[in-house]
Structure formats: structure tokens, C-alpha cells
Amino acid sequence: MLSINRERLIRDLQELGKIGWVEDKGLFREAYSPVYIEARDFIRQRMEEAGLHSKVDSVGNLFGLLPGRKPDAPRILTGSHLDAVKGGGIYDGAYGVIASLEALRSIRESGMELEHGLEVVAFIAEEAGPLGGTFGSRSFTGQMETPPPDEILQRYGLSRERIQAAQRPKEAYAAFIEAHIEQGPVLWQERISIGIPTGIVGITRYQCRVLGEANHAGTTPMLERKDAFYETVVLLHRWLDYMRQENDMVCNVGNFRVLPGQIGIVPGEVEFLIEIRSLETQKMERAVDKLRQILETAQTCRAEMVLTISKPPVELDETLIGIVEDVCCTYHIPTKIMASGASHDASPLARVMPAAMVFVPSVKGISHSKDEYTESEHLCLGAKVLANTIVRIDKHLG
Numbered sequence: 001m002l003s004i005n006r007e008r009l010i011r012d013l014q015e016l017g018k019i020g021w022v023e024d025k026g027l028f029r030e031a032y033s034p035v036y037i038e039a040r041d042f043i044r045q046r047m048e049e050a051g052l053h054s055k056v057d058s059v060g061n062l063f064g065l066l067p068g069r070k071p072d073a074p075r076i077l078t079g080s081h082l083d084a085v086k087g088g089g090i091y092d093g094a095y096g097v098i099a100s101l102e103a104l105r106s107i108r109e110s111g112m113e114l115e116h117g118l119e120v121v122a123f124i125a126e127e128a129g130p131l132g133g134t135f136g137s138r139s140f141t142g143q144m145e146t147p148p149p150d151e152i153l154q155r156y157g158l159s160r161e162r163i164q165a166a167q168r169p170k171e172a173y174a175a176f177i178e179a180h181i182e183q184g185p186v187l188w189q190e191r192i193s194i195g196i197p198t199g200i201v202g203i204t205r206y207q208c209r210v211l212g213e214a215n216h217a218g219t220t221p222m223l224e225r226k227d228a229f230y231e232t233v234v235l236l237h238r239w240l241d242y243m244r245q246e247n248d249m250v251c252n253v254g255n256f257r258v259l260p261g262q263i264g265i266v267p268g269e270v271e272f273l274i275e276i277r278s279l280e281t282q283k284m285e286r287a288v289d290k291l292r293q294i295l296e297t298a299q300t301c302r303a304e305m306v307l308t309i310s311k312p313p314v315e316l317d318e319t320l321i322g323i324v325e326d327v328c329c330t331y332h333i334p335t336k337i338m339a340s341g342a343s344h345d346a347s348p349l350a351r352v353m354p355a356a357m358v359f360v361p362s363v364k365g366i367s368h369s370k371d372e373y374t375e376s377e378h379l380c381l382g383a384k385v386l387a388n389t390i391v392r393i394d395k396h397l398g
């Protein structure tokens with residue numbers, strides 16, 4: 001088995017984690033911020049030290065290439081993102097970039113020469129934000145049907161032309177593999193070292209409004225109120241009870257607003273978002289129908305829902321998944337086949353090329369938090385699985 005340099009992997013990850021870290025608050029490394037550029041330069045320097053040809057594309061994605069024996073063959077791409085949510089942890093995204101870099105360094109140092117070029121990528125702006133999330137990977141794969149408004153692009157020194165220039169022909173790549181922390185509790189709870197996602201859940205969001213009548217909170221008798229808040233509580237109770245019975249699907253309620261939101265006034269209107277995530281489109285459609293039925297049961301108010309986001313589920317590549325499984329099986333590493341409940345750069349990538357992911361456990365399932373943590377043993381194992389998977393993909397591609 002190709003082994004990796006554990007000390008170097010952990011050291012690089014921790015050093016990278018200092019860039020943008022605020023004591024007691026977590027990581028603040030928003031895409032395009034000065035600390036983001038500093039972090040990207042840090043990786044770029046490591047790439048150059050490893051003898052890779054590095055370049056930053058027109059939207060800010062960073063690439064480092066280890067050429068293969070066949071210069072014209074499609075490349076194997078591996079990596080993740082470098083940006084973080086505000087107050088996030090040091091592992092989300094960054095781990096995948098460092099693990100890829102380490103996999104590549106290990107392959108190079110072993111004296112092995114791959115047939116296919118191997119490229120490490122650090123995608124920009126994966127996290128949700130004004131640019132819409134997975135911005136770097138969507139630009140790279142040419143999936144920007146509705147680019148962000150020009151005024152937002154300008155804020156980041158971007159333009160439609162720059163987005164277009166970042167697109168690379170999909171024929172140039174044979175596979176994408178991304179290592180990532182699980183960001184959920186499953187592997188940690190079940191004491192399994194490696195998770196292998198079969199797909200990335202789809203996301204549907206609805207903006208809901210419950211419309212009642214604002215009125216005096218002291219003089220209007222309880223049973224005569226058109227209290228939008230009361231009605232919302234009843235409707236959401238029904239909805240959440242329904243969803244709690246469902247498997248392989250999750251939902252959340254957010255961005256809650258009660259209007260006018262004053263203690264002297266009966267709430268006249270409530271707004272909130274409902275989000276549903278699942279790997280199965282049909283299940284999500286059924287849930288949406290159920291939500292509509294439930295909202296129609298409103299007694300004293302009118303309830304409405306409008307679709308705001310619909311991202312279909314993404315299937316990862318069976319052959320690549322099989323290769324990851326084989327690698328883990330060969331080295332007796334316990335694995336779990338699972339869904340990814342979080343969105344990743346692998347989603348847009350999987351739409352244009354075979355893609356797979358390798359998950360490592362998140363302690364207590366905590367992520368998008370300063371307390372995000374993955375044990376060193378698992379970080380190293382994930383990088384090792386990644387390195388060996390890349391070697392096998394190279395052989396498989398011939």
C-alpha cells in the first residue's frame with residue numbers, strides 16, 4: 001500500500017487552519033477575502049515545493065498539475081474547497097485540498113509514474129453566499145445558467161467573461177475524487193473509518209407565507225383572532241410530525257419572520273423557508289405534495305408556498321465507488337456506503353465527469369462550527385485511501 005507522510009499532512013492542515021482563525025470564534029476565511037488569498041498562496045507554495053505546475057484560473061480556482069506519462073490523456077482531478085463559513089472549522093474543504101496534495105506528493109515520492117496527469121484543485125466559494133455556493137466548481141464545469149448579478153460579481157472583481165474563461169472542456173478530465181469530512185454523526189457513532197457516498201442529496205426550498213390579520217393583542221378575543229403565528233405553529237407541527245416518520249429524507253425550517261412582530265399586536269403574517277433534502281426525487285416530490293396539502297388545512301388564515309431553490313440529487317460514479325471500496329477492502333478498512341446530506345463541489349463535477357467522494361468521520365457530527373474535529377488517525381487514513389484510489393483509477397483508465 002502506498003503510504004503517506006502523516007506528520008506533513010497534519011502539519012499542513014494545522015498551519016492552513018491558522019490562516020483566518022479567530023480565537024474562540026472559529027475560522028473566518030470567506031472566498032476572495034485577503035485571508036483567503038493568503039490561504040491559497042500557502043497551498044500554491046506547497047504545490048510549487050512539490051514540483052507541481054500551479055495556476056490560478058480567471059475566477060480564482062487554484063490548480064497544481066503532476067504530468068502523467070501520456071500528456072494527451074484526460075487527467076484525474078482531485079481536491080475540494082478552501083473557503084469556510086463564518087465561524088467554521090479548519091477541516092471542511094481544507095482537508096480535501098490537503099489530503100489531495102498529500103496523496104499527490106506521496107505518489108510522486110514513491111517514484112511511481114502515473115499514465116494520466118494528476119491535478120489537485122482548490123475550488124473557490126463553495127460555501128453558500130452572494131455568489132450562490134459551489135461557485136468555483138460550477139464556473140469550472142460551465143454550469144452557470146444564471147450567473148449572479150453584475151453588481152455582485154464586481155464586488156469580487158469578477159465578470160461574466162471571467163466565469164466563461166474559467167470553464168474547461170470536460171473531455172480534459174477522466175475522473176474527479178474529493179475527500180471531505182462527513183459533517184454528520186453517522187461514521188463517528190458507528191465507529192467506521194471511511195464513508196463512501198453513493199450520491200449527494202437534492203435540495204428543494206419553498207418560501208412559505210401564512211397570512212392572517214394584525215389586530216389589537218389586548219382587545220381581540222382569542223377565538224376571533226386570525227393569528228398567523230398560531231396557524232403557523234399548527235401547520236408546522238403537522239408538517240414536522242409527518243417528516244419525522246419519513247426515512248431517507250430530512251427537512252428544516254429557517255429564516256423565520258413574524259410580522260409585525262410586536263408584543264401588542266396579534267401577528268398578521270409569518271414568513272419562513274422550508275427545505276427538503278433527499279437522494280430520491282420522487283420522495284421529495286411526495287413531501288412537497290404533502291406540504292401543500294397541509295398548508296391548505298389552514299383554518300383562519302391563508303397559507304401559500306413558492307419554490308425558491310430546486311437542486312436535483314446527484315449520483316456519484318459506480319465504477320469509482322467500486323474502486324474506493326476495493327481499496328478499503330484490500331487494506332481491511334471498515335467502510336459505510338451512505339448518502340451525502342451536504343452539498344459539495346463533487347455535485348457540479350459529477351454532472352460532467354465520473355466523480356466519487358471519500359468521507360472521514362466528524363467527531364460528534366459537528367461541522368460548520370469552530371468545534372469541528374476529525375481525529376488524526378482518520379485524516380491520515382482518508383488521505384491514504386485517496387492516494388491508493390488515485391493509483392487504481394489511473395490503472396483502470398489504462
Ligand SMILES: [Zn+2]
Nearest residue numbers: 081092093126
Ligand atoms: Zn465543504
